[in-house]
Amino acid sequence: MKEYQVIGKPVPLIASREKATGKAKYTDDIRLNGALHIKILRSPHACADIRAIDASGALKAAGVRAVITGRDFNHTFGVLPISKDEPALARDTVRYVGEPVAAVAADTEAQAGEAARRIRVEYEAHDPCLDPRAALLDTDRPIHPELGRGNNLHKSARQEFGDPARGFGEAAAVVEGTFDFQPLTHGFTEPHATQVEIDAQGSITVYSSTQVPHYLHRALAEVLEIPMHRIRVIKPHLGGGFGGKSDPFPHEMIAAKLALITGRNTRLSLTREEVFSSNHGRHPTTIDMKLGLHPEKGITALSTDVLIDGGSYGSFGVVTTYYNGVLLHGPYPAPNFSFACDRVYTNKPMCGAMRGHGGVNPRFASEVLFDMACAKAGLDPCEARLKFIHEPDTVTANGFRITSVGLKEGLRKAMERSAWKEKFGKLPYGKGIGVACGFFISGSALPIHWNKMPQSTVRLTIDFDGGVTVYSGASDIGQGSDTMLAQNVAEVLGVPMSMIRVIAADTGLCPIDLGSYSSRVTFMAGNAARNAAIRMRRILVSAACKLLEIGEPRYGKPGGPDSFFRQGGRKPDFDDPYLGPNPDYSDGFEARELTFRPSAGPREGAGVPYLDAVRKAMDGHGALQTQGIYVSPKMGGDFKGAGAGLSPGYSFTAFISEVTVDPGTGFVRVDKVTGAHDCGFPLNPLSVEGQLDGSIHMGLGQALMEAIRYDPKLGVVQNASFLEYKMLSPFEQPEIDVGYDANVDNEGPFGAKEVGEGALAPVIPSVANAIHDAVGVRLRSLPMTPDRVLAAIEAGAAVTPRNENGKGGM
Amino acid sequence: MRMPPFRFERPAELRQALDLLRELDGAGNGYVLSAGGTDLVPMMKSQPVSVGSLISLTKLKALGGIRLDPGKSLSLGALVTLGDLSSDAAVRETFPCIAETAGKIATPQIRNRATVGGNLLVDNRCIYFNQSEQNRLAHTPCFKAGGETCHLVPKTARGDDPLCRARFVSDLAPVLLLLHATIRIASTAGERSLPLRDFHLPDGISRNRLGRGEILTRIDVPLPGPSAGVLYEKLRIRNAIDFPSLGVAVSLGRIPGGGTRFGAALTGVHTRPVVMQVDEAARGSREESVDSLIAGISRAVTPFRQGFFPPDYLRKMIPVLIRRNMEKLLRKA
Numbered sequence A: 001m002k003e004y005q006v007i008g009k010p011v012p013l014i015a016s017r018e019k020a021t022g023k024a025k026y027t028d029d030i031r032l033n034g035a036l037h038i039k040i041l042r043s044p045h046a047c048a049d050i051r052a053i054d055a056s057g058a059l060k061a062a063g064v065r066a067v068i069t070g071r072d073f074n075h076t077f078g079v080l081p082i083s084k085d086e087p088a089l090a091r092d093t094v095r096y097v098g099e100p101v102a103a104v105a106a107d108t109e110a111q112a113g114e115a116a117r118r119i120r121v122e123y124e125a126h127d128p129c130l131d132p133r134a135a136l137l138d139t140d141r142p143i144h145p146e147l148g149r150g151n152n153l154h155k156s157a158r159q160e161f162g163d164p165a166r167g168f169g170e171a172a173a174v175v176e177g178t179f180d181f182q183p184l185t186h187g188f189t190e191p192h193a194t195q196v197e198i199d200a201q202g203s204i205t206v207y208s209s210t211q212v213p214h215y216l217h218r219a220l221a222e223v224l225e226i227p228m229h230r231i232r233v234i235k236p237h238l239g240g241g242f243g244g245k246s247d248p249f250p251h252e253m254i255a256a257k258l259a260l261i262t263g264r265n266t267r268l269s270l271t272r273e274e275v276f277s278s279n280h281g282r283h284p285t286t287i288d289m290k291l292g293l294h295p296e297k298g299i300t301a302l303s304t305d306v307l308i309d310g311g312s313y314g315s316f317g318v319v320t321t322y323y324n325g326v327l328l329h330g331p332y333p334a335p336n337f338s339f340a341c342d343r344v345y346t347n348k349p350m351c352g353a354m355r356g357h358g359g360v361n362p363r364f365a366s367e368v369l370f371d372m373a374c375a376k377a378g379l380d381p382c383e384a385r386l387k388f389i390h391e392p393d394t395v396t397a398n399g400f401r402i403t404s405v406g407l408k409e410g411l412r413k414a415m416e417r418s419a420w421k422e423k424f425g426k427l428p429y430g431k432g433i434g435v436a437c438g439f440f441i442s443g444s445a446l447p448i449h450w451n452k453m454p455q456s457t458v459r460l461t462i463d464f465d466g467g468v469t470v471y472s473g474a475s476d477i478g479q480g481s482d483t484m485l486a487q488n489v490a491e492v493l494g495v496p497m498s499m500i501r502v503i504a505a506d507t508g509l510c511p512i513d514l515g516s517y518s519s520r521v522t523f524m525a526g527n528a529a530r531n532a533a534i535r536m537r538r539i540l541v542s543a544a545c546k547l548l549e550i551g552e553p554r555y556g557k558p559g560g561p562d563s564f565f566r567q568g569g570r571k572p573d574f575d576d577p578y579l580g581p582n583p584d585y586s587d588g589f590e591a592r593e594l595t596f597r598p599s600a601g602p603r604e605g606a607g608v609p610y611l612d613a614v615r616k617a618m619d620g621h622g623a624l625q626t627q628g629i630y631v632s633p634k635m636g637g638d639f640k641g642a643g644a645g646l647s648p649g650y651s652f653t654a655f656i657s658e659v660t661v662d663p664g665t666g667f668v669r670v671d672k673v674t675g676a677h678d679c680g681f682p683l684n685p686l687s688v689e690g691q692l693d694g695s696i697h698m699g700l701g702q703a704l705m706e707a708i709r710y711d712p713k714l715g716v717v718q719n720a721s722f723l724e725y726k727m728l729s730p731f732e733q734p735e736i737d738v739g740y741d742a743n744v745d746n747e748g749p750f751g752a753k754e755v756g757e758g759a760l761a762p763v764i765p766s767v768a769n770a771i772h773d774a775v776g777v778r779l780r781s782l783p784m785t786p787d788r789v790l791a792a793i794e795a796g797a798a799v800t801p802r803n804e805n806g807k808g809g810m
Numbered sequence B: 001m002r003m004p005p006f007r008f009e010r011p012a013e014l015r016q017a018l019d020l021l022r023e024l025d026g027a028g029n030g031y032v033l034s035a036g037g038t039d040l041v042p043m044m045k046s047q048p049v050s051v052g053s054l055i056s057l058t059k060l061k062a063l064g065g066i067r068l069d070p071g072k073s074l075s076l077g078a079l080v081t082l083g084d085l086s087s088d089a090a091v092r093e094t095f096p097c098i099a100e101t102a103g104k105i106a107t108p109q110i111r112n113r114a115t116v117g118g119n120l121l122v123d124n125r126c127i128y129f130n131q132s133e134q135n136r137l138a139h140t141p142c143f144k145a146g147g148e149t150c151h152l153v154p155k156t157a158r159g160d161d162p163l164c165r166a167r168f169v170s171d172l173a174p175v176l177l178l179l180h181a182t183i184r185i186a187s188t189a190g191e192r193s194l195p196l197r198d199f200h201l202p203d204g205i206s207r208n209r210l211g212r213g214e215i216l217t218r219i220d221v222p223l224p225g226p227s228a229g230v231l232y233e234k235l236r237i238r239n240a241i242d243f244p245s246l247g248v249a250v251s252l253g254r255i256p257g258g259g260t261r262f263g264a265a266l267t268g269v270h271t272r273p274v275v276m277q278v279d280e281a282a283r284g285s286r287e288e289s290v291d292s293l294i295a296g297i298s299r300a301v302t303p304f305r306q307g308f309f310p311p312d313y314l315r316k317m318i319p320v321l322i323r324r325n326m327e328k329l330l331r332k333a
């Protein structure tokens, strides 16, 4: 394998020192001149009509500069153009407890809070619809009457491939079950915050903790009814997103509106409770799934019927609806496949995208069923998975293009390291080992707003000082994307990381990028940065040739993969504005340690210092500037929903978890997770490990304890704090041994694929399968809390005969 | 979250503090006492009304220090922090269970400030009360919030009984109860002392017998404790931060004149801590004694859905944890 200089090396994130020392400025740390403080008045009802709002008391209160209500907005918004159903402030009805109803801007935070309390809202409360099953029934008070439906259905998706009935007929083992999932919050550290700076021309700069500056920019223009060019969105340092900051939010519209009305700068920060009531977390879900397995053919049929509870608004819900089905087309082929998913509206805070978006819950169901089928068919769960994982360069039943797959070797090694063969089915009662696999997209191939723009554009400049500036619209949300961009550029240009400055997530300065979601940034923005750097390299190499008085390298169409699986039939072309994904840029020069050296020819080994090349290139030309783009190859079928889940690359994961179950109390301790993640070539092992540890931590939270609890009658969140909403403490984090051997993906930048999301899902079923190995019970509801485990053991003890280890059958 | 403004006082002497309390009470002014403030401050943040004056006790020397009087007692100043309690050599030597229990409370940062006195006086908790102002707007105010109703036990279930069922959550109380601790309380009228077991009340609002104008000064634990010691097990979903969903302390000792005394105390599942002892009947078996202890103490508590675990699970765990820990003590004895 090629020896790189910065790629593949553990590089500390470029902002880590600033963050660790407290210097980094997050949105709330910004101090704008004389900013007004905003307080949002929220609904105490889950379902009510607003009869009247009397803000006179608030307007008379000390320090108050403006009060706004739903009447001040003419447009609703939403991240998806197909469900722009959310108002900045509720107009005639409120749809969940905590929905913004009015907002006050005042000189101090205390004044804003005091004034908000003086707003009188007259509500006519109605019985809320809180149960997703009830939401499917006819009602004369639908939550979104504008859809013209007599019930609360939001979105239905149906797909079928092959012949499921025949497939089940061919199976050696058919298993099925109903699986139940709770609502979850992302649990990021930094609550949402927004500050708005307004200039004398009435143009606004919106600082916001967002994963999607671009979508926020668009939504602001629409909701505020001002031209897009009068808006600039900047994402300062961000304290975690996980999908919880990937929509435009009401508070962002409110802060901007109040700045426009008052002509003053404005600021607001949500409390943790407000974050809970804004939600956008994982959908509560019920899945009925059936799986047929054959010892030689693999999954002969898979059918699934899903109901997801979307809460009050659309958010990413249409995508979630599809992802609940389409992400089951890996990690194993399922030629006969049927899927139905309904998303309903209920009077709860809306659900949206959360790490592993839409793929986590169905993965739990399918991997538990796969385990059950193995037990029934007498197959070793690891061996069976090994056998049926997708082969590279294949197409799934629904038209996903599966390119690189590096999981088999990884799983094999994980089996050895965990001593799977010696342990599975052989540990004493209470101890167990279980396996599960998963796969995930590296970015969505289709844009949310239909257009032919590249998914990602990155601009590079080099000026007289030799410093390289990378301009990218991608949002570093703590995951390290700025560092990733800098690494790509540093590697191509042969300059140290310290000479690279990344200016990102500023819609006024940076070229368009769609944002940080669907694990797209490394694959797409990384490729764009790499391409911009290759173009820059050509300029510098050309200058170096002049200084060395040799001819310039001839750039033709470099050799490259030309099959359907590589780049959708396109070859990289150095004369084209688009170089293609991950093009080979060998130009006969070696660029390292700030020197360009020809690696052959008459001046072989002669060095041109980087700065000399820069100056030469600038002669008669000025500052150097290049641009790189990423465009997804064309792919996918031609049927409804064919675009959902299409990605230029897929990551693959396998986890083997070992647990100890206390049969007296039902407590489950996860002792160790061994596994493998195929993220292609690991650009930065430090980041890869951070993401894997984090995915396991977050996945185990869902597995063992996390759930938002709503009051069953009122719909108010009962545990809106990190004391009562239980995420894993460091004590519950297991020992981790996950390999990520380099498996080069031809299209990812330097061979990389995603690592941020895919690894979350499979850890959950691996624990469920390990619990089964330990005490012989199958858990189908998350979280697998001690009370549920104990109840299952007690029920299981009554019906399941035990084998010699005291363990149950299927 | 910002709290409403309040007056801050930090008297230097106990006498001064007691006079100040009497003065405030005389003038009808509200006040709260604060030791570490770890329980108080989050509560103040979520309350819309000011507490009046906040009297910090942290300078009162009379409330400090761990004093060992060998063979007689271990005296803990009310202001001793849980951090110090968990690492103090004299405590570890005489009553390791106190040190271990203190080390299981909250987090290291909180233990650096939280005090043992504050722990015995920690407010009772309820999912309807320990909420922000915004959350409580969705409900009508309950008894504890000065209202006329209870959401945890609605009127249909409780009849006219106006008790608040907010649960008692101190981890140290059950251990100190089995160690027969007594507490000392000062007021301008002098100092009084009472057994800890008589201190707590079965109501989530009045909670205990600390009167207006009174300050808890010390906790005295007589030596020697039960011969085989005390064990405490804290049931909670996470091994850090969390309050006990259920806390079970058990003790095993000898009755003067022969026979075994089995003790158990519970926290987290009732409005007050509950303690019970059973002496091994002359001709009864060990199992029978433990069974009757379990039956008795289970009857004395009423867990509600107030936290992470469903009440019937908590009920089921009481015998499991008592038996397990009793067996450990029996093996030791």
Ligand SMILES: Cc1cc2nc3c(=O)[nH]c(=O)nc-3n(C[C@H](O)[C@H](O)[C@H](O)COP(=O)(O)OP(=O)(O)OC[C@H]3O[C@@H](n4cnc5c(N)ncnc54)[C@H](O)[C@@H]3O)c2cc1C
Pocket (backbone or CB within 6 Å): A723, B032, B033, B034, B035, B036, B037, B038, B039, B040, B041, B042, B057, B063, B078, B079, B082, B104, B105, B106, B107, B110, B113, B114, B115, B116, B117, B118, B119, B120, B121, B122, B123, B169, B170, B171, B172, B210, B214, B215, B216, B217, B241, B242, B243, B244
């Ligand atoms: C995140 C978190 C987790 C927690 N986890 C636990 C847990 O696991 N177990 C547990 O038991 N507790 C827990 N607590 C509660 C609390 O921190 C501890 O009980 C602590 O010991 C309280 O001590 P303090 O000195 O901080 O009390 P303060 O907050 O200062 O006072 C608590 C109460 O006691 C009164 N008071 C204090 N000292 C005196 C005195 N000398 N005389 C008269 N009145 C007095 C105060 O007026 C107040 O009403 C937790 C708290 C938090 C915030």
Ligand code: SF4
Pocket (backbone or CB within 6 Å): B126, B127, B128, B129, B142, B143, B144, B145, B149, B150, B151, B152, B153, B163, B164, B165, B166, B204
């Ligand atoms: S138990 Fe107490 S705190 Fe809880 S709702 Fe009832 S009165 Fe309020």
